[in-house]
Amino acid sequence: MDIRLLELLVCPICKGPLEHQRPPQHERQELVCHADHLAFPVRDGIPVMLESEARALDDSAPTADAPR
Numbered sequence: 001m002d003i004r005l006l007e008l009l010v011c012p013i014c015k016g017p018l019e020h021q022r023p024p025q026h027e028r029q030e031l032v033c034h035a036d037h038l039a040f041p042v043r044d045g046i047p048v049m050l051e052s053e054a055r056a057l058d059d060s061a062p063t064a065d066a067p068r
Contacts, residue, residue: 005047011036012049032057 006020011033018031018040030039031047038054040047 006031009047009049011038012040013038013051030055 006018009018009031010016011018014033014035016033016035018033020029021032021039022029022042029042031042031049032039037057038051039057040049040054042048
């Protein structure tokens with residue numbers, strides 16, 4: 001995904017910043033809004049910024065910083 005595009009994108013709900021998560025550090029490629037606890041998918045390099053397509057983040061899932 002183009003870095004310039006990523007700098008322009010914000011959460012469509014709260015207009016807050018998004019974190020670009022992608023493999024191999026993360027299971028899937030998506031844009032995450034930590035304020036709304038939602039992850040928007042990136043399909044074929046195109047961010048799908050629809051609330052109906054967003055995945056709710058599970059707070060009980062281990063994060064990259066959490067010990068395993």
